[in-house]
Amino acid sequence: MSSPRQMHLGCFILAAGHHIAGWRMPEAEAGSENLDLVVRVAQKAEQGKFDLVFLADAVNTRPDMHPSMVLRLEPLTLLAALSMVTKNIGLAATASTTYTEPYNLARYLGSIDHMSGGRCGWNIVTGAFADAAKNFGREKHPEHDERYAMATEFVACVKALWDSCEDGIWQLDKAAGRFIDAAKMHTPGFEGKYFSSKGPLNMSRMPQGYPVMIQAGASEAGRDVAGRIAEIVYAVHQDMGASKAFCDDLKRRAVSFGRSPDHIKIMPGVSAVIGGTEAEAKRKLEELGECADPKVALQVLAERLGHDLTGYDLDAPVPDLPPSGIMRGHAETLQALAKKDRLTLRQLRNFVAASMGHRLIVGTPEQVADGLQEWFEAGAADGFNIMPPWFPTAFDDFVDQVVPILQKRGLFRQEYTASTLRGHLGLPRPEWGG
Amino acid sequence: MSSPRQMHLGCFILAAGHHIAGWRMPEAEAGSENLDLVVRVAQKAEQGKFDLVFLADAVNTRPDMHPSMVLRLEPLTLLAALSMVTKNIGLAATASTTYTEPYNLARYLGSIDHMSGGRCGWNIVTGAFADAAKNFGREKHPEHDERYAMATEFVACVKALWDSCEDGIWQLDKAAGRFIDAAKMHTPGFEGKYFSSKGPLNMSRMPQGYPVMIQAGASEAGRDVAGRIAEIVYAVHQDMGASKAFCDDLKRRAVSFGRSPDHIKIMPGVSAVIGGTEAEAKRKLEELGECADPKVALQVLAERLGHDLTGYDLDAPVPDLPPSGIMRGHAETLQALAKKDRLTLRQLRNFVAASMGHRLIVGTPEQVADGLQEWFEAGAADGFNIMPPWFPTAFDDFVDQVVPILQKRGLFRQEYTASTLRGHLGLPRPEWGG
Numbered sequence: 013m014s015s016p017r018q019m020h021l022g023c024f025i026l027a028a029g030h031h032i033a034g035w036r037m038p039e040a041e042a043g044s045e046n047l048d049l050v051v052r053v054a055q056k057a058e059q060g061k062f063d064l065v066f067l068a069d070a071v072n073t074r075p076d077m078h079p080s081m082v083l084r085l086e087p088l089t090l091l092a093a094l095s096m097v098t099k100n101i102g103l104a105a106t107a108s109t110t111y112t113e114p115y116n117l118a119r120y121l122g123s124i125d126h127m128s129g130g131r132c133g134w135n136i137v138t139g140a141f142a143d144a145a146k147n148f149g150r151e152k153h154p155e156h157d158e159r160y161a162m163a164t165e166f167v168a169c170v171k172a173l174w175d176s177c178e179d180g181i182w183q184l185d186k187a188a189g190r191f192i193d194a195a196k197m198h199t200p201g202f203e204g205k206y207f208s209s210k211g212p213l214n215m216s217r218m219p220q221g222y223p224v225m226i227q228a229g230a231s232e233a234g235r236d237v238a239g240r241i242a243e244i245v246y247a248v249h250q251d252m253g254a255s256k257a258f259c260d261d262l263k264r265r266a267v268s269f270g271r272s273p274d275h276i277k278i279m280p281g282v283s284a285v286i287g288g289t290e291a292e293a294k295r296k297l298e299e300l301g302e303c304a305d306p307k308v309a310l311q312v313l314a315e316r317l318g319h320d321l322t323g324y325d326l327d328a329p330v331p332d333l334p335p336s337g338i339m340r341g342h343a344e345t346l347q348a349l350a351k352k353d354r355l356t357l358r359q360l361r362n363f364v365a366a367s368m369g370h371r372l373i374v375g376t377p378e379q380v381a382d383g384l385q386e387w388f389e390a391g392a393a394d395g396f397n398i399m400p401p402w403f404p405t406a407f408d409d410f411v412d413q414v415v416p417i418l419q420k421r422g423l424f425r426q427e428y429t430a431s432t433l434r435g436h437l438g439l440p441r442p443e444w445g446g
Numbered sequence: 447m448s449s450p451r452q453m454h455l456g457c458f459i460l461a462a463g464h465h466i467a468g469w470r471m472p473e474a475e476a477g478s479e480n481l482d483l484v485v486r487v488a489q490k491a492e493q494g495k496f497d498l499v500f501l502a503d504a505v506n507t508r509p510d511m512h513p514s515m516v517l518r519l520e521p522l523t524l525l526a527a528l529s530m531v532t533k534n535i536g537l538a539a540t541a542s543t544t545y546t547e548p549y550n551l552a553r554y555l556g557s558i559d560h561m562s563g564g565r566c567g568w569n570i571v572t573g574a575f576a577d578a579a580k581n582f583g584r585e586k587h588p589e590h591d592e593r594y595a596m597a598t599e600f601v602a603c604v605k606a607l608w609d610s611c612e613d614g615i616w617q618l619d620k621a622a623g624r625f626i627d628a629a630k631m632h633t634p635g636f637e638g639k640y641f642s643s644k645g646p647l648n649m650s651r652m653p654q655g656y657p658v659m660i661q662a663g664a665s666e667a668g669r670d671v672a673g674r675i676a677e678i679v680y681a682v683h684q685d686m687g688a689s690k691a692f693c694d695d696l697k698r699r700a701v702s703f704g705r706s707p708d709h710i711k712i713m714p715g716v717s718a719v720i721g722g723t724e725a726e727a728k729r730k731l732e733e734l735g736e737c738a739d740p741k742v743a744l745q746v747l748a749e750r751l752g753h754d755l756t757g758y759d760l761d762a763p764v765p766d767l768p769p770s771g772i773m774r775g776h777a778e779t780l781q782a783l784a785k786k787d788r789l790t791l792r793q794l795r796n797f798v799a800a801s802m803g804h805r806l807i808v809g810t811p812e813q814v815a816d817g818l819q820e821w822f823e824a825g826a827a828d829g830f831n832i833m834p835p836w837f838p839t840a841f842d843d844f845v846d847q848v849v850p851i852l853q854k855r856g857l858f859r860q861e862y863t864a865s866t867l868r869g870h871l872g873l874p875r876p877e878w879g880g
């Protein structure tokens with residue numbers, strides 16, 4: 013029996029795995045610079061009829077960051093490469109509105125959309141790592157809410173650039189000598205407080221009009237931006253009620269900006285540790301925990317909470333800390349979790365080491381499918397951002413064992429019915445000048 | 447008989463063709479956004495054992511620019527895509543040192559080098575089009591020599607970033623839990639007048655160490671930069687003596703900076719119009735000329751000379767104009783040509799419409815091969831940047847008809863003997879920290 017509403021699935025490719033010790037599993041092929049691995053994962057996701065794959069990004073590094081982040085291929089060039097070895101799946105990546113230029117980024121994303129035939133998605137981030145500033149010769153990372161103000165203006169600017177040309181500009185009329193229809197090229201002349209770009213952009217309108225807009229803010233300012241512009245929202249929730257409240261809030265905000273609630277898809281992250289039995293899955297998670305580097309784990313937690321944690325007692329309850337200026341929403345969710353479950357700092361550190369704070373489902377393929385179905389049917393999610401603890405086999409198991417169950421239950425597509433990311437998500441192509 | 451020294455060949459892909467009317471030829475497949483065409487051209491160049499393909503770029507547009515430049519795919523993402531559908535050929539593109547950030551560009555080029563297994567080349571330009579400034583919210587395009595000062599510092603900055611990690615940083619020792627060798631990661635802390643970037647770059651050292659550095663400046667400031675850092679120099683010469691003098695000058699400059707004259711390869715541009723007979727080739731060129739849009743032709747000449755030309759008498763001799771602040775060397779070469787051959791503005795316009803001021807060889811495949819051999823053996827070139835008047839068939843003819851002659855004469859490789867662009871060019875891989 014097939015349900016009319018189906019969930020959307022994305023694969024969050026963090027090529028050393030999402031668990032900080034994932035790369036140490038016997039079958040793991042680590043290496044966030046491993047092109048061949050990323051290609052195989054994207055092709056596997058496409059075989060599983062996923063809506064999209066997603067590549068995160070940051071413009072800074074240190075040796076004790078999450079192993080997937082220390083060294084990495086640059087995601088825009090990587091997406092461009094993936095466009096040549098996949099056919100249907102959406103291709104999304106993070107790009108910063110704080111550390112790129114609108115004219116340049118408009119071109120990179122536009123090219124990817126052209127080359128992939130309309131499969132590009134853009135995760136709009138303001139930068140979750142304050143260290144980035146010094147890599148761009150800046151004194152300091154702009155303050156949290158100002159970053160969102162910049163992001164809002166940046167998006168308006170690139171949209172104006174993307175609409176430099178009306179649809180149908182190409183003429184290629186050899187006999188008449190008409191290469192393009194020059195009347196269809198316009199000069200947006202965007203002038204803002206943070207960004208200005210006269211244009212026109214040197215590219216025709218892209219197949220999707222604009223790439224699918226993704227956003228992951230959870231703070232007040234972040235939710236506001238998401239409600240205005242996001243078409244996919246990545247979220248971090250361990251609790252179904254909290255996730256449902258988040259979905260309702262985001263859809264309400266979208267409606268208040270005159271948008272349809274169906275055009276904003278909430279996709280919380282899920283890290284699934286899959287075993288033939290629940291006990292086997294639990295053993296895997298334990299094994300991963302034993303392999304985790306405690307120093308890296310504490311650093312990852314420190315980034316999420318927005319505070320240096322050295323010096324705190326690991327076996328005392330998670331301390332109260334002032335609001336984070338970086339990933340504010342993540343920090344709040346984790347603090348709430350720690351309060352509710354009375355976690356020690358060590359326990360919270362270990363949880364974040366496993367799933368970076370996202371929901372963790374540990375069990376058989378049926379149990380994983382049940383866990384997804386429950387949230388989906390409760391209106392706590394429109395789909396899920398799948399964050400495998402390691403690659404490729406933990407993801408292969410998801411595709412080979414969990415996806416067929418979801419398909420059988422009518423919760424997920426059996427075949428692609430569209431060839432663009434907007435098509436997979438049921439999103440309209442924006443009108444020119446929209 | 448095989449000669450020990452062999453020429454290098456690059457294909458300059460300007461996908462509507464180099465002749466401004468190339469796209470109107472019956473067999474031309476126009477469209478600088480035509481990914482499929484670019485892929486086929488790159489694969490054809492690889493079949494012809496070319497050293498590299500090259501994609502130019504600009505960060506501005508107007509409807510009456512050269513048709514290959516009005517609308518275009520962004521070249522870095524395009525190179526990334528080409529890395530997946532080619533195996534041996536070098537992949538080079540233009541990127542501006544005036545309108546990108548060192549940390550970002552270091553990553554894009556580094557990723558392309560990683561993904562292609564060491565085939566990336568970078569044409570370092572300061573921006574030949576002053577209109578770019580307004581697309582980046584800047585008051586004005588920096589002045590000619592200052593742009594080169596910025597470029598020099600930019601290159602020093604990205605080299606420092608590319609050397610953030612020593613070779614061999616990856617450990618992936620699962621048993622010991624050693625992901626990388628953290629001692630091999632360094633913080634360059636680059637601080638300059640125009641650009642600063644602390645680093646480290648979040649990428650391991652690339653296969654080639656640095657991408658092959660290409661430069662095309664011809665002015666005093668441009669030659670100075672080329673002598674210091676360029677490994678390929680693109681040049682514009684119609685006269686063999688002038689090209690020989692240019693080669694000698696550039697190699698002398700390289701030596702004065704402590705470099706080997708063999709590590710700077712001078713590649714003047716050549717537009718070959720090939721026919722079964724000389725008469726047929728000449729007919730093709732005439733036909734192209736008749737199809738050229740005079741308004742676009744004058745605009746292209748105006749860009750090359752750095753001055754608005756509306757109002758000048760087309761049938762009077764080319765006027766004396768003050769030095770160009772944009773493409774200074776091109777302007778001088780064209781002015782010299784006009785003086786020497788007593789050209790009218792109309793004649794110069796028509797010449798530039800055909801080859802953008804580069805050498806034009808019109809004849810049979812043997813005549814084209816002769817023309818290349820002559821300059822090569824005279825020391826007026828180390829190789830050639832082939833600029834087909836249209837794509838794909840004008841380039842197919844070059845590969846199918848001219849290359850075999852060059853190979854037979856021992857002037858060009860029969861097979862690849864290396865898999866990196868440095869390998870094809872006989873350039874060393876730079877030492878770490880070099």
Ligand SMILES: Cc1cc2nc3c(=O)[nH]c(=O)nc-3n(C[C@H](O)[C@H](O)[C@H](O)COP(=O)(O)O)c2cc1C
Nearest residue numbers: 068069106137140228229230231234246339340341
């Ligand atoms: C699934 C997911 C992926 C994210 N990817 C990135 C990323 O690639 N780069 C980045 O700087 N931040 C990333 N973030 C962080 C968000 O951009 C944002 O900083 C964070 O959600 C906190 O926003 P807030 O301060 O509005 O709560 C991601 C967040 C989530 C939930």
Ligand SMILES: Cc1cc2nc3c(=O)[nH]c(=O)nc-3n(C[C@H](O)[C@H](O)[C@H](O)COP(=O)(O)O)c2cc1C
Nearest residue numbers: 502503540571574662663664665668680773774775
């Ligand atoms: C073959 C060739 C390719 C070039 N490609 C570009 C390009 O893609 N983008 C650009 O802005 N300038 C390009 N240029 C222009 C040069 O970067 C430079 O501006 C020009 O050669 C004049 O430099 P000069 O002022 O030092 O003489 C190219 C020049 C040549 C000869």
